[in-house]
Amino acid sequence: MRRLGGVLAAAVLCGTAAACTNTPPPPLVPKSEAPVITTTGPKVTEVVVGVDDVAGGYNPHSYAAQSPITTALSSLLLPSVFRPGPDGAPQLDRNLMVSAKVTKAEPFTVTYSIRKDASWSDSAPIAAEDFYYLWQRMRVEPGVVDPAGYRLINNISAREGGKVVEVSFGKPFPGWRSLFANLLPAHLLKDAPGTWSNVLSTNFPATAGPFQVRSLDEPRGEVVLERSDRYWEVPTTLDRVVIRRATHSAMAESLSKGDNQAALLRADAADVNLLKAVSGVTTKSVPRNEVVQVLLRPASEQLRDVKARKAIVASLDRDALIASGTQSGPSAQYRADSYVVPPSRTGYQPTITGNTLDPAAAEQLLTEAGYAKNGTEWQKDGKPLKLRIAAPEKAEPYVSLANRVKAQLQERGISSEVVTPNAEDLFSKQLVEKDVDIAVVPRVDAGDSAAGLASTYGCAGDAPDGATLSPQNPAGFCDRAIQADVDAALNGKVLLSEALARIEPQLRDQAVAVPLFQVVDLLGVLPTVSGVDTGAPLAGVLSEAPEWRRLDK
Structure with missing residues (x-):
């Protein structure tokens, strides 16, 4: 009775409290029937x-x-007028462009029509100022990839609110389709503090593609891309692409557990076997757009004499360098026996035969260059021959190969030191100045081999308006004897193959470069995804990410 009385009293109190409000009291729900909040x-x-x-x-x-991650992110986040097709030939990207065509022969003029709905992720239109900004930077900045085509441009004008762009050239340029790939957001960069070296140094200030950056955490080693709501074309199939740094053994483990669906790595023979051992994984070779080379710089005081450069080449065991750099991985099948065209490209013709090592010739050439053997080292005017070999910091296989070059030269009595400055300092400063004798660095293919020839081996010249001296090539090399052929190939007066037949033997005689191999990554893919493949030539694996699908979801 006491318990019943307590219940009735509580009911009276509750009823009284409820009468003071406009809403009934909540129903009493047994704990076992309470709703689950998720x-x-x-x-x-x-x-x-x-x-x-x-x-x-x-x-x-x-x-x-230059790196696979840079290629991957730019292919998804930056707009390009043309993109590589399945055969490597440039195809107009109609997600961005209405048209792009030559509209005048004299002066050579190309007119670009941009889609009116194409815009950056901050809603600013993709327009003529983006073309103008890239042109201005590419023709004057040191350390840029294939600037030769941009240096031919005389003027850029715009109409229809910047959506129609007219580009006029000083000379014909058949390779014009290689220009204006990976446009940058000029409205955010042109007045930003800092220099060209700060552009996209840590992130993307704006993007214009099917994906956008959700997070880019370099210390953790992870980039998360998600479907862009501002993309004006068909949305991606996936919600998200995650790019995650890992050791090779961790990649294999993640694939075996299904935590990762793909892996892209620079592999040696052991790594090839590691991925092949993972159940269900399909592996394929993916050539990068870079060829490893040893540059002997005529801009250097000690290597100004061609006999000295030839002696250095004769002191190098090219076959051993290639074997050391490739480690029997996928790159071993892409030996670079050409000074200009990468092995994976259409038009590649091997022109370098045999090994470079010839100790007797090296000694004779050094003697003819004024050096004398003093004990175990070579000297000139009482000073030892000591060379400075540079490679970009922490970049492989370049640092390891620089040390191999040092060891090979030491065997011939030639002293050297290896320096590894950060990449920005190396390409923008040290290779512009004269404090590096030898550089183990990439030669990058940006899409047009004639422009690559002119950018890598052409003489420096004035910018089109005469205001600024165009930066020299990485070797500081200029040979007026081949410049006419370089220009003729760039302007389409002769076929590139015809020009190379005359130029490459002269490059070999000038001993300015020793090409080694094209860097080739290994792609491993699980059957739980479709569409993950090698991508168009030199475009990168992630270039096709908008079409990827999960089959197990």
């Missing part, structure tokens, strides 16, 4: 790709930033 939303469909590194910067136009 915070999980729709399941995210994503593909996780393991990579060697995600380190910046991310400017695809800078030698210092």
Whole structure:
């Protein structure tokens, strides 16, 4: 009775309290029947790709930033007028462009019509100022990839609110389709503090593609890209692409557990076997757009004499360098026996035969160059021959190969030291000045081999308006005897193959470069995804990410 009385009293109090409000009291719900509150939303469909590194910067136009992650991010986040097709030939990107065509022969003029709905992620239109900004920077900045085509441009004008761009050239340029790839957001960069080296150094200030950056955490080694709501074309199939740094053994483990769906790594023979051992994984070779080379710089005081350069080449065991750099991985099948065209490109013709090592010739050439053997070292005017070999900091296989070059030269009595400055300092300063004798660096293919020839081996010249001296090539090389052929190939007066037949033997005689091999990555893919493949030639694996699908979701 006491318990019943307590219940009735509580009921009276509750009723009285309820009478003081406009709403009835909540119903009493047994604990076992209480609703479950959840915070999980729709399941995210994503593909996780393991990579060697995600380190910046991310400017695809800078030698210092060349890497698979730069290629991957620029292909998804930056707009390009043309993109490589399945055969490597440039195809107009109609997601960005209405048209692009030659509209006048004299002066040579190309007119670009940009889609009116194409815009950056901050809603600014993609327009003529983006073309203008890239042109201005590419023709005057040191350490940029293939600037020769941009240096031919005389003027850029615009109409229809900047959506129609007219580019006039001083000379014909058949390779014009290679220009204006990976446009940059000029409205954010043109007045930004700092220099060209800061452009895309840590992130993307604005993007214009099917994906946008959700997070870019370099210390953690992870980049998360998500479907862009501002993209004006068909949205991506996936919600998200995650690019995650890992060791090779961790990549294999993640694939075996299904945590990763793909892996892209610079592999040796052991890594090839490691991925092949993972159940269900398909592996393919993916050539990068870079060829490893040893540059002997005529700009250097000690290597100004061609006999000295020839002696250095004769002191190098090229076959051993290639074997050391490739480690029997996928790159071993892409030996670079040409000074200009990469092995994976259409038009590649081997012109270098045999090994370079010839100790007797090296001694004779050094003697003819004025050096004498004093004990175990070579000297001239009482000073030892000591060379400075540079490679970009922490970049492989370049640093390891620089040390191999040092060891080979030491065997011939030639002293040297290896320095590894950060990539930006190396390409923008040290290779512009004269304090590096030898550089183990990439030669990058930006899409047009004639422009690559002119950018790598052409003489420096004035900018089109005569205001600024165009930066020299990385070797500081200029040979007026071949310049006419270089210009003729660039302007389309002769076929590139005809020009190279005359130029490459002269490059060999000038001993300015020793090409080694094209860097080739290994792609491993699980059957739980479709569309993850090698991509168009030199475009990178992630260039096709908008079409990727998860089959297990």
